[in-house]
Structure formats: structure tokens, C-alpha cells
Amino acid sequence: MAYRAHVIISGTPEQAQEVKAALMGKLDTLGLNEEIEVREATGLTPRSVTMASRGVEAVVYPEVVHYAGLTPAAAELIAEEHLLKGRPVQDLFFEEHPAEPLDAPSAKEVRVVLRNVGTINPESIDDYIAEDGYAALGKALTEMTPAEVLEVLKTSGLRGRGGAGFPTWLKWSFARAAVSDEKYVVCNGDEGDPGAFMNRRVLEGDPHAVIEGMAIAAYVVGAQEGYFYVRAEYPIAIRTLRLAIEQARDYGLLGKNIFGTDFSFDLEVRMGAGAFVCGEETALMQSIEGKRGQPRTRPPFPATSGLWGKPTNINNVETYANVPQILLQGGEWFASMGTEKSKGTKTFAIAGKVKRTGLIEVPLGITVREIVYDVGGGVLDSRPFKAVQTGGPLGGCIPEKHLDLPVDYESLASVGSAMGSGGFIVMDDLTCMVDMARFFMEFAQEESCGKCVPCRVGTRQMLEILESICAGTGKPGDIEALEKLGASVTQGSLCGLGQGAPNPVLSMILNFRNEYERHIYDHKCDAKVCRALIEFTIDPPTCIGCTRCARNCPVDAIAGKAREAHVIDPEICIRCGICAEVCPVDAVFVE
Amino acid sequence: MNVATEKVSSELLELVPEEKLALDRILAENRDRPGATMVVLTLTQEQVGYVSPAAQRYISQELDVPLSHIYGVLTFYSFFRTSPIGRHKVSICMGTACYVRGGPTLVEKYQQVLGVKLDETTEDNRFTLEVCRCVGACSQAPVVMIDDDIIGRVPLQDVAKTLRGYE
Ligand SMILES: Cc1cc2nc3c(=O)[nH]c(=O)nc-3n(C[C@H](O)[C@H](O)[C@H](O)COP(=O)(O)O)c2cc1C
Ligand code: FES
Numbered sequence: 001m002a003y004r005a006h007v008i009i010s011g012t013p014e015q016a017q018e019v020k021a022a023l024m025g026k027l028d029t030l031g032l033n034e035e036i037e038v039r040e041a042t043g044l045t046p047r048s049v050t051m052a053s054r055g056v057e058a059v060v061y062p063e064v065v066h067y068a069g070l071t072p073a074a075a076e077l078i079a080e081e082h083l084l085k086g087r088p089v090q091d092l093f094f095e096e097h098p099a100e101p102l103d104a105p106s107a108k109e110v111r112v113v114l115r116n117v118g119t120i121n122p123e124s125i126d127d128y129i130a131e132d133g134y135a136a137l138g139k140a141l142t143e144m145t146p147a148e149v150l151e152v153l154k155t156s157g158l159r160g161r162g163g164a165g166f167p168t169w170l171k172w173s174f175a176r177a178a179v180s181d182e183k184y185v186v187c188n189g190d191e192g193d194p195g196a197f198m199n200r201r202v203l204e205g206d207p208h209a210v211i212e213g214m215a216i217a218a219y220v221v222g223a224q225e226g227y228f229y230v231r232a233e234y235p236i237a238i239r240t241l242r243l244a245i246e247q248a249r250d251y252g253l254l255g256k257n258i259f260g261t262d263f264s265f266d267l268e269v270r271m272g273a274g275a276f277v278c279g280e281e282t283a284l285m286q287s288i289e290g291k292r293g294q295p296r297t298r299p300p301f302p303a304t305s306g307l308w309g310k311p312t313n314i315n316n317v318e319t320y321a322n323v324p325q326i327l328l329q330g331g332e333w334f335a336s337m338g339t340e341k342s343k344g345t346k347t348f349a350i351a352g353k354v355k356r357t358g359l360i361e362v363p364l365g366i367t368v369r370e371i372v373y374d375v376g377g378g379v380l381d382s383r384p385f386k387a388v389q390t391g392g393p394l395g396g397c398i399p400e401k402h403l404d405l406p407v408d409y410e411s412l413a414s415v416g417s418a419m420g421s422g423g424f425i426v427m428d429d430l431t432c433m434v435d436m437a438r439f440f441m442e443f444a445q446e447e448s449c450g451k452c453v454p455c456r457v458g459t460r461q462m463l464e465i466l467e468s469i470c471a472g473t474g475k476p477g478d479i480e481a482l483e484k485l486g487a488s489v490t491q492g493s494l495c496g497l498g499q500g501a502p503n504p505v506l507s508m509i510l511n512f513r514n515e516y517e518r519h520i521y522d523h524k525c526d527a528k529v530c531r532a533l534i535e536f537t538i539d540p541p542t543c544i545g546c547t548r549c550a551r552n553c554p555v556d557a558i559a560g561k562a563r564e565a566h567v568i569d570p571e572i573c574i575r576c577g578i579c580a581e582v583c584p585v586d587a588v589f590v591e
Numbered sequence: 592m593n594v595a596t597e598k599v600s601s602e603l604l605e606l607v608p609e610e611k612l613a614l615d616r617i618l619a620e621n622r623d624r625p626g627a628t629m630v631v632l633t634l635t636q637e638q639v640g641y642v643s644p645a646a647q648r649y650i651s652q653e654l655d656v657p658l659s660h661i662y663g664v665l666t667f668y669s670f671f672r673t674s675p676i677g678r679h680k681v682s683i684c685m686g687t688a689c690y691v692r693g694g695p696t697l698v699e700k701y702q703q704v705l706g707v708k709l710d711e712t713t714e715d716n717r718f719t720l721e722v723c724r725c726v727g728a729c730s731q732a733p734v735v736m737i738d739d740d741i742i743g744r745v746p747l748q749d750v751a752k753t754l755r756g757y758e
Contacts, residue, residue, distance in 0.1 A: 195687030197727035232633065232670045233726050235739060270626070271633045273668035276724075290628035291660075292667040308625065349729055351688030357730035389687065425687050439690055443724070449667070552747065554703035576699040581747050 004035040005083060006061040006119070009070075016040055019056045022072030026079035036083055039121060060088075061119060067092045106360070106375045110337060112345050113321045114361045117205030122240050125247040128208040134253050136324035137212050137219075141259045144327075146176060146220040153323070155331025157343030162188055162279075162316030163391070163420050163496075165342070165409040168323075171313060174303035175221040178311035183223040185214050186288070186307065186314040189230040189237070190272050190279035193392030194443060196423035198347040199317035201359050203230065203237035206321070207244035211267065213320030215254065216327065218265045221313045226265065229284050231272040241269050276393075276447035280495050281314045283449070294451045295495035316421065318347060338364035342408035352389075352425035353380040362407075369403040372426055383428040387511065391420030393440045393447075394500025396507030397433070416507040418500070432529035433512040434519050437505040438466040444501035455498025458489035462505060472532040474520035479509060528590040531575040535591050538579075540565035542587035549579035549588065603643035603674060613638050614646060618653050628656055632664060632671065641672040676719035677712040679757040681705070684734040686725030692732040698722060700750045701735070718754070 007023065009016050020038055027033045056070040058078070065088050067078065074092055082088045120127035128134070140149050153169035160166045175183065187210060191199040202210060214226050230238050245267050248254040256264045270288050277283045278293040285307050287293035306312025322344060326334045335343045342364040348371065351357045355377035362371065368388055372378065379385050387397040390407075396417035398405060405411050409419050427436065445459040462485050465478050486502030493499045509516060518524045525533040538549070538558075545563040550556075557573040560566030568579070568588075580588035606614070617634045621627050631650055635642050642650075642665060651658040665671045683701060685694045698709070705713055705720055712719040728734045731743020735753060742753050 191727070193687075194685075194725040195729055196725065197729055200727035232637075233723065268624075270630065271637075272670075273629070273633055273636075274670035275668050287629060288626050290626035290630070290664070292663050294667075349688075351729035351732060352691045357688075357732070359730070392687070423687065425691065427691060431691055436691075439687070548748075552700075552703075554699050574699070577696050578700055578747055581693075581696065 003037040005037075007036065007038045007058055007078075007083075008061070008118075009038065009040050009056060009058045015056045018072055019058070019070050019075045023058075023075040023079055026076040027083065030079060030084050032079070032083055037121075065093070108366060108370055108375050109361055110345050110363050111361050112325050112334075113202060113209075113318050113347055114205075114359065115325070116209065117201055117359075120206065122205050122207055123243055125208060125244065125251060125253075128206070132328060133208050133324075134212055136327040137215050137253065138259050139327060140216050140219055141261045141263055146222075149216065149220050149327065150176070152327060152331040156326045156334035157331075157338070157341075158319065158322055158326060158334065159342065159409065160316060161318035161322075161346065161421065163394075163418070165419060168315065168319055171303065171315070172217060172220050174301070175223075175311050175313040178304050180311050182225075182308075182310045183221055184307045184310060184312040185218045185221065185223045185226040186281075186285065186302075186312055187214055187226070187228045187317060187320055188279060188281065188284060188314055189228055189234075189317050190284060191231060191234075191317075191421065192276040192279040192447075193421050193423045194276075195351055195389075195392060195425050196349045196421055198349050198359060198422045200234050200237055202317055202321050202347075203234070204240050207237075207241050208248065209321045209324055210317055211241075211244060211248055211254070213323035214267065215258070215265050216323050217313055217315065217320065219263055221311070223313065224264055224266070226267045227288055227307070228267065228269045229272055229278075229288060230269060232274060238269055238271060245269065275449070276443070277449045277495070277497050280497060283495070284314070285312065292449075294449045295497070297494060318422075339406060339408045341410055346407070346419070346422060348422045348424040350376050350424045350426065353383065353428040353431065354378070354426040355380055364408045365406045367404050367406055368398055371407065371424065372403070376426065379426060379428050381428075383430065386427045386429055386431055387433070389417075389425040389427065389436070389504070390423060391418030391500075391503070392423045393443045394418065394496065394503055395420045395423070396503045397427070397436075397511060399511040416503070416510055418503065430527050430529070432470075432525055432527035433508045433515045434466065434469050434525070435527070435529045437508045438463070438470050440504040441466055441501070444497065448497065448501070452492070452494040452498060454489045454492030455494065455501065458485055458492075459498070459501050461485055462489070462502065466505065469516065469519045470525075470530045470532065472519070472523050472530070474516075476520065478520060479513065479516050482506075482509060534575055535570055536568050536573055536575060536577070536579060537589050537591065538566050538568055539587050539589055542585055544585055544587070546584060548582050548584065552578050552582045554578065604645050606643070606645045606649060610639055610643065610646060611649075614649055614653075618650070622654060627654055628661065628664060632661070636671050641675050643673060647673075677716050679718050679738055680736075681718050681720050681754075682723040682726070682736040683720075684724070684726050684728075684732070684736065685722045686729065686732075688725070688729035688732040689734050694722075694733045696747065697733050697735065697745060697750070700747050704750050704754070717758070 009020050024038050058067045078089055116131055150169050158168045189199050254266050272278050275293050278287045280295045283293040283295040302312040302314050338344050345361050345363050347361045360375050387399045389397045398417050402415050412419050441463045445463045448455045448459050450456045468474050486506045489502050490499050528534050543565040547562050550558040555572055555574050557569045558566050617631055621630045624630055647661050651661050683698050705718055707713055707720050710721055726736050728741050735742045
């Protein structure tokens with residue numbers, strides 16, 4: 001059933017129900033119920049990603065018009081004006097970020113992995129099939145040998161999207177070459193980078209594409225069983241996947257003798273339990289086996305000895321999701337996008353201090369500037385751009401002078417950053433690079449599994465130094481100590497976590513050394529973030545005495561009568577900044 | 592550790608009937624799966640809300656794996672809890688995106704409004720406050736997750752409002 005338009009409603013369940021019922025009732029009266037589908041956003045956006053003040057929201061596809069604060073009456077108006085007469089109701093537009101809807105592609109975007117996300121119902125296998133779903137699997141099983149599939153992948157130039165960028169065809173050919181009567185394929189959906197959600201959106205929005213990609217991989221390497229490993233923080237993704245797997249079984253697309261061939265394959269979802277290191281492939285497999293997720297040295301690589309010691313192919317969610325389209329449209333088509341060594345598209349989660357945040361998919365080779373300014377709409381509040389952090393806690397930052405750097409695996413590595421899985425955090429002049437480095441180091445230190453000494457002890461030592469610089473007690477020589485420790489942790493650690501953990505600090509020192517020096521020698525945090533180095537004051541003439549700051553202060557550090565200027569006691573103040581944020585007249589200053 | 596928690600943990604040495612029922616069901620469905628320990632523990636956490644010392648012992652017996660192994664797994668992963676939490680869980684995201692868009696200030700504010708520190712439960716047992724790392728809604732940063740609901744772009748003045756409706 002093809003619909004002319006889709007309306008996706010989100011909000012608290014009761015209110016969303018009410019609005020949905022009103023909308024559907026009206027569409028019925030207008031005779032549009034066959035043309036327009038109305039759904040609640042179960043799998044598309046996190047459940048009720050909504051603010052009390054925004055109320056029920058609706059997005060109308062395909063034009064992606066975003067409404068907010070809807071009542072049943074407003075929904076009826078939208079049905080009549082927008083859906084019947086084609087006149088979007090401007091008064092009901094979601095104002096705060098008018099161009100923001102996550103699923104509205106900008107002109108620079110090309111959607112391969114995200115092609116169905118937000119446009120099909122992820123809970124319906126028929127929707128996926130209507131978009132050529134499972135056609136690639138059928139083609140592979142009935143018309144192609146595994147070697148031919150590998151050939152197409154080789155032409156496409158697809159590389160792993162989980163971080164390292166290893167050529168996918170080559171990885172598959174290793175697992176294929178391994179001799180064993182049992183083999184596995186595994187999908188890495190751990191997405192541990194704290195600031196990224198690309199895989200989540202694909203799993204929630206187009207689960208069958210990933211399942212199909214895994215089935216094709218299983219056919220090529222000769223596996224009969226597969227596992228999804230998805231982090232526990234993604235309950236909707238887990239639910240959506242389980243449902244999708246059941247539907248695929250019902251349709252005979254998983255299970256015995258798929259497409260009437262002698263190929264059999266089935267899948268199971270396993271839940272991660274909140275350990276970043278489990279995104280590392282050897283740790284992940286330990287976790288599936290029911291153990292503490294500690295990595296081990298490689299070789300042997302999973303392709304020869306993986307799950308339960310059997311040959312195993314492991315790829316990222318996005319890597320698998322690319323495969324069906326490559327088989328359908330051809331390796332040359334995919335290779336026509338991107339740069340010489342980095343082909344195709346990549347999804348990124350743009351977040352941080354940027355106007356338009358959300359998920360994007362762009363051809364590799366696009367510049368950092370294009371992503372920040374053309375796709376992201378520029379820095380939030382038009383503040384000066386400072387840097388972008390890519391590659392998450394194992395990556396690095398890209399300063400302003402590299403804004404025209406093409407985004408591909410080699411270029412990012414050449415400036416000391418990394419592609420990672422697709423986190424893209426924009427930072428402005430109010431972001432402190434010492435504080436950021438401390439943040440990432442704290443993350444790495446907490447997540448270090450403790451198995452090897454350089455990572456366990458080294459990250460702790462580096463964190464202590466960074467904490468003291470932020471606290472205003474940094475000493476001459478600290479920067480050099482960080483550099484030295486960083487080099488030895490990188491060299492001596494067992495797995496990618498320890499090897500990558502010093503990266504953010506080292507790259508921030510490389511590009512923003514003067515900020516570190518300002519903290520240590522002048523006791524100044526120019527971004528006004530490090531609490532020990534700043535002080536909040538209220539400007540008496542500006543203050544209108546509204547008492548809001550005093551009421552919101554968590555430690556009662558603010559005194560003053562109503563309609564009179566207020567004063568902050570620096571002895572009590574914990575520099576949380578809440579007063580500055582709630583002040584209606586911007587009377588609170590930070591020094 | 593405060594007195595209240597200690598009392599709770601001594602109670603957790605015996606399986607309560609509903610807990611046993613849930614465990615038996617989870618074990619029956621999953622004991623033969625490869626890697627059953629992890630599956631059983633995550634399902635217990637999900638369905639019971641915590642894995643009590645009594646549950647740990649029961650699972651160890653039933654799956655025939657050493658208690659030390661169970662304990663090792665529980666302490667390795669941050670998802671697990673060994674004692675119950677309040678009726679609702681308030682998790683403030685401190686992932687990168689939320690951190691740069693004001694996560695730390697939000698933590699201060701929730702502590703103030705709820706009158707508890709991180710990892711504590713309010714006296715009426717209504718809320719437990721904690722931080723988490725990226726819930727995958729970075730474009731809505733800063734994000735708070737109350738039970739399974741994700742609330743994005745919370746203005747500080749509205750923090751109290753977000754708690755309404757969770758009794
Ligand atoms: C500490 C650490 C965390 C990782 N986290 C992830 C992750 O969350 N998702 C992922 O796909 N790969 C992650 N990786 C990379 C995996 O080890 C592995 O390279 C990847 O899953 C391979 O898939 P690909 O070839 O499709 O990229 C991580 C690596 C390390 C060292
Ligand atoms: S960083 Fe908070 S949701 Fe991603």
C-alpha cells in the first residue's frame with residue numbers, strides 16, 4: 001500500500017493518542033484515510049523525545065514539516081489545511097529549530113544507509129520489502145557465488161564503519177577462507193562513543209537492512225548463526241530488532257533453506273551491559289560468551305578464532321547496512337562516491353555547539369567546513385568556531401585551520417584525529433580544551449577494563465594531572481608529562497582503548513597548547529569553564545531584583561531583597577552557573 | 592553506606608516469591624543458550640530491576656557456574672545493580688554532547704530539586720538519581736532519561752516539571 005504522505009506523532013502516550021485519534025477522525029471525514037498514514041513514533045525517535053513545553057509533536061513526510069504543541073483541534077486543522085489543501089499551518093510550526101528535523105536531508109547529503117530511516121515503518125517487513133528489501137539477499141543466494149559477492153564488495157571499496165576502516169571484502173574473505181564446520185557472523189551495535197547515535201537510528205529505523213546485510217555476510221563466509229550485540233541503553237533498538245527477526249523468520253528470510261536454497265541462517269539479539277570496552281571486538285565476543293568483557297591480544301583475529309573459538313566475522317551496524325544497496329546498485333555506483341581511498345557515504349551524529357544537530361549522511365571527502373556550516377548551519381548563537389571532535393574518546397580534535405580538510409579515514413588520521421564511528425562534536429570559544437581532555441580521560445579511565453597495566457595506571461595518572469590543571473594547581477612540566485605518559489600508554493596498551501585513550505589530550509595539546517599554558521601559568525580559563533579559575537558576580541545596575549537566581553541557587557549563595565540588586569557570596573558559590581542561565585536580564589557575569 | 596541501604600541488603604539474602612518466579616521463568620527459557628550467564632543476568636536486571644545476593648546464589652546453582660564468576664560479571668558491567676532503586680530512575684546524560692551543552696549544570700539542579708546526591712534515592716523512595724553516558728539522543732542535548740522516557744533540552748527552570756507524572 002503506497003501512501004501519499006506519512007504523519008508521525010510523538011509525545012507522552014496519552015496525549016499523542018488523543019491527537020492521533022483526532023487527526024485520523026478528520027482524515028476519515030475528508031476521505032484521505034487511504035492516502036495518508038498516521039503513526040506514533042515508536043521506533044523512529046526515542047519514545048517521547050519531547051519537552052513538557054513542546055507537547056505533542058508531529059512530522060509530516062515526505063516534505064518533513066515539523067509541528068509542535070499540538071492539540072486535537074490543531075491536528076484537525078493540519079488535516080484540513082496541510083494534508084487536504086497543501087498549505088502547511090505556519091502558526092503550528094516547531095519554532096526553536098525550524099530547519100532541524102533529524103530526518104530532513106540537507107542538499108549536501110546522500111542517503112544510502114539512512115535511505116529508509118524515517119520513511120518506512122520499521123515494524124513492518126512489508127514496508128521494507130516494498131523498498132527492494134531482501135532483493136539483494138535473493139540475488140546473492142540465487143544468482144551469485146560467494147566469490148562474486150566478494151568481487152562486488154571489492155569494487156565498491158567499502159571499509160568498516162566501526163572505526164578502523166578495514167576493507168570489508170578482505171575481512172569477509174579471511175573468514176571465508178577459515179576452515180570449520182561452524183562459523184558465526186556478529187554485528188557490533190555497542191556504539192560506545194558517548195556522543196554518537198548513528199547505529200541506534202539505523203537499528204530503530206531500518207532494522208531489516210542490517211539483518212539482510214548480515215545474512216549476505218553469512219552466505220559469503222559460510223556461517224549458520226549470527227548475533228546482534230546491542231547496548232542495553234538502546235531498549236527500543238533491541239525491541240525493534242527482535243520483532244524484525246521474528247518477521248523475517250515468518251517470511252522464510254531467516255531460518256532453514258532461505259529462498260529455497262540450501263543456505264540456512266538464523267539470528268539472535270544479545271544485550272550489552274554498559275561497558276565501553278565491549279565495543280572492542282575480542283571483548284565483545286567474551287561478553288556474548290557470558291564472561292567479563294576483557295579484550296585479548298590479536299592475532300588470532302576473529303576471522304580464524306572468534307566466538308567460542310570458531311571463525312567469526314564481525315562488522316559494525318552501518319557496514320552491514322551498506323551491503324544490500326551495493327549488491328543491488330553495483331560496486332561502481334558505490335565507488336563513484338567518496339575519495340580515492342574512502343568510498344561511499346558515512347553517517348555522522350553532529351552535536352555540541354552547532355545550530356542544527358542530528359544525524360546526517362554525507363559522501364566521504366566532504367570538508368569539515370561543509371559539515372559544520374552547510375549541513376549544520378554554523379556554530380550555535382553564531383559564536384566563534386573552535387574545533388570539532390571526531391572519533392569520540394579515542395579520537396582527536398580538528399581546529400579551525402583544518403576546516404577545509406576532507407573527511408576521510410586518511411585525512412583525519414593525518415591531523416591526529418580519527419574517523420571513529422561517526423561522532424562529530426562541534427566546540428565553540430566557550431568550550432575549554434583542558435576540561436574536554438579531562439572529560440575524555442575520565443571516560444577512558446573509568447572504562448579501562450584493568451587487564452593491562454599501561455592503560456589501567458597510565459590513564460589514571462594522566463587524569464590526575466588534567467584534574468589538577470583544571471583545579472588551578474597545575475605545575476610547570478605537566479604538559480610535557482602528559483605528552484610522555486600519553487606516548488607510553490599508546491605504545492604499551494593491549495587493546496584499542498588504551499592505545500587510543502591518550503589521543504584526545506595529545507591532539508588538544510598539539511592544537512591548543514596555549515590554553516594549557518594559560519591554565520598552568522596564569523590560572524585563567526578563557527572559556528570560563530574550569531570552576532576553580534572563575535568567579536560569578538552580579539552587575540548591580542543590570543540586576544532587576546527578580547529573585548530568580550537566589551531561588552535557583554543550589555547552595556543559597558545569593559542574597560538580596562526583591563526588586564533590589566542581588567549579591568553572590570564567592571565563599572559559598574560552587575560556580576555551577578545556574579544563576580547565569582536563569583537570569584532574565586543577563587546580569588550575571590563570569591570572570 | 593547509610594543505614595537504609597544496609598537494611599535493604601540484609602533483606603536481599605532471601606529470594607522473594609515474585610523474584611523467584613521471574614528467575615525460574617528466565618532460567619527455563621534461557622539456560623540452554625550458549626553464554627547463558629550473561630543472558631540470564633541481563634534479563635534479571637531488566638525484569639526484576641536488580642540482581643540481589645540471593646538471586647546471584649540461585650543463578651550460580653542453577654547454571655552451575657561459580658558464584659565468583661557471576662560476581663565478576665556483575666561488577667564488570669555498569670548496567671547491573673545488586674539492590675533495588677527508587678520507583679523511578681532519573682539518569683542525566685553526561686555523554687560528550689550533553690556535557691558540552693550543560694549536562695553538569697543539570698546534575699546540580701536535579702540534586703537540588705530532589706534533595707539527593709548522585710546514586711542516592713529520595714526518602715519517599717520515588718526517585719533514584721544517577722548519571723549515564725549517551726542515550727543516543729545527542730541532538731536533544733542536554734538529555735535526561737526518566738525510566739524509559741527521554742526528555743531533551745530541559746531548561747533549568749523546568750526541571751521540577753519534568754518529574755511530574757512519575758508517582
Ligand atoms: C575501545 C573500543 C571500542 C570500540 N567500540 C566500537 C563500537 O562501539 N562499535 C563498533 O562497531 N566498533 C567498535 N570498535 C571497533 C571494533 O573493535 C571492530 O573494529 C569493528 O566492530 C569492526 O567492524 P567494521 O570492520 O565494520 O568497522 C571499538 C574498538 C575499541 C578498541
Ligand atoms: S551525549 Fe547525551 S544523549 Fe548523546
